[in-house]
């Protein structure tokens with residue numbers, strides 16, 4: 001079962017299986033779990049993924065972090 005994670009630094013999405021540790025492949029920062037399922041994520045279009053990324057960027061600007 002894959003889970004969707006996002007990097008709080010460069011906002012790259014990554015699909016991570018339960019066993020492996022969630023680190024960003026680009027900046028090596030630990031990732032945050034997204035509130036979206038893998039199935040839902042895989043059904044998103046490129047445009048919708050861009051919007052979802054923008055949502056996380058906005059959320060970090062507002063709260064100072066991506067933490068819940």
Ligand SMILES: [Zn+2]
Nearest residue numbers: 007010024027
């Ligand atoms: Zn990153």
